[in-house]
Amino acid sequence: MALKRKSKQFKWHRKHLLGLRELSAEEITYILDTAKGFEQISTRSVKKAPPLRGKVVVNLFFEDSTRTRNSFSLAANRLSADIIEFTKKDSSVSKGETLLDTAKNLEAMGIDIVVIRHSAGGAPRFLSRNIDACVINAGDGFCEHPTQGLLDTFTIRKIKGTLEGLKIAIVGDVAHSRVARSDMWAMTKLGAEVTFVGPPTLMPTEIGRLPVKVSYSLDEVIEKVDVINMLRIQFERLGGNPFPSIREYSHYFGLTVERMKKAKSDILVMHPGPINRGLEMESEVADGRNSVILEQVTNGLAVRMAVLFLVNQAAAQSK
């Protein structure tokens, strides 16, 4: 309750959402509270609200995405913004234009918010320093994916009531995962205990300096946790041969029906999607009673509406 009251007095001032690392617990809570208010828009018969009317949002996606891009588009739609879709294939990036030039050209058309996904860590931050529009990070390399971190946190909070004191496992290719990093920042700031689980070859350097525990054994961890977030094996990002075979990986780190028997009965099973069924997770588990994977997607919409709303408001106030 105390937190809630505090967050109401709080004033959001960021016109960019670049990552969760630099956010305070108060700021994260404020976004989640704001998202809560937007949830009901999607259940109304007229699924639209006016706060971004007359604003232009550009989805600047340099990497493949279906879920996140559609979620941002729909979120912007529901807030009455106009949307430009920009993907690598139909852009002039293939003609050698730099990211900065691309963004400046879009800005010259009078855009208000850039939602960017890029394969280079730091690209959104770079953009935010060089253009006037609001910048929202929709995933940068293996740095951060802040709206995913927020929607994961939102989903947990909605079901469990709080993050405080929860034990959360994040399993898989942590080294190349922006989701793992954003989840870590958000969840630990809100008081959860996060454990990264995976083979040592998929753990990032100097992990000891991160606010997490590390385990190489899913079997040991699964008994203790309240939430398990299974990362997708990102074949496109894996360099070399970090594990001997998919078969062996699944044996040690796959979330199987058998393994789920050891888990707490009310464990939440999460996945940022898209799932490699049968690889990191068996279908029965993905579709099982503990799975909140589709709730995550639903909540993503409310969270992204909140983020679009807040950065736009901060930009308006700073003018």
Add this chain to the structure above:
Amino acid sequence: MNSEILIKNGRIIDPANDIDKKCDVLITDGRIAEVGSVKKTVQTVIDAEGKLVTPGLIDIHVHFREPGDEEEETIASGSTAAVAAGFTSVVCMPNTNPVIENETDIEYIHRKARQTRKTHVYTMGAITKGLQGVELAEMGFMAEAGAVGFTDDGRGVQDPTVMLRALKYAAMFDVFIAQHCQDEAIAGKGVMNSGYYSTILGLPGIDPLAEQAMVWRDIQLLKKTNVRYHAQHISTTGAVELIRQAKKDSLPITCEVTPHHLLLTEECCAEYDTNYKVNPPLRSAEDVESLKQAIADGLVDALVTDHAPHLQSERELEFLTAPFGIASLECALALYVKALIEPGILDWPGLIRLMTEKPAKIIGVDKGTLGKGKQADVTIIDPEAEYTIDVSTFRSKSRNCPYHGWEVKGKVEKTIVGGEIRYEA
């Protein structure tokens, strides 16, 4: 002709001759005629009261981008910058476009330098054709044309058999082989030091082991050959310790350190500012301490800038895609003062030794001293002058320098090259 110049009352620092005293220097017909109390009346007299008078500074690691990338730097712009920074001799790296790999290329560099008439410009040649690390370049012809040494700088020679062949073959000539110590298999596609910061920034890292492994391998090869070997821009504790041992074992190994590896750490990359993207990458605070200790212990043989100019448009890129390199030639002296003199690691003679006598020895030229009869390359320094680094005043064509706005101390007053005053503040 400016036949005679008398520099009066300066503090003469000539480490090669163990001189550190207040006196005069007389230059006659482009050569050092006398160091001592000179009573003679000459036309050009420079009052150096309160100033340091040293042998002309030497930077044995610069990239002047010519031929090929003249929009970033040319031998003219680079050597104009160099002379303003007190350097009377520089050594260009051969990773130009095309690569410097035969005697015609070497002569081209020399011709451009003659046309500019600023500093002496030396060049190294490539170890392997096209820096591909496969076939040896024509070291003999290049050495005869005046190449002072060989390196594939920008990358290291990866194949140990090729490196061993290069070390063996080079023994025919009085040259040294220099190495950019980085094992590419370990370094991978890294863009900064591998560590906490690469983890939280989500950028691929270069493990310090990449440097350590290469230095270790080359030391083993060196034991089988008899040629001078020079480890370029070392940046890690691991490399320092290996070189310490190799020197103890009396192997013919030398090494160099840049200002950025003494002043900056990986933490500087936290805001993705591409001015901090450099190869070898900025390392940890512990590595910086190791390098400083190595300098204090006399393990380091040369201070170099690795001046690596790039266009502004290349800096305005994502950290992941921007090119590596820091352009620091024009503020180099003040940076060494900050890194080494201010914390008491070196005194002035110690610093000047690493910028004159020792690098001259590595490249095998009769310079870096104020000995009688030597070519009159002289730098006059105001050690107390304080200023703010302003990249907009750089004579270099490039501005990719992270030191903009730094308050520093130690300024070059005059630079004399071959008895001619080529720069005056």
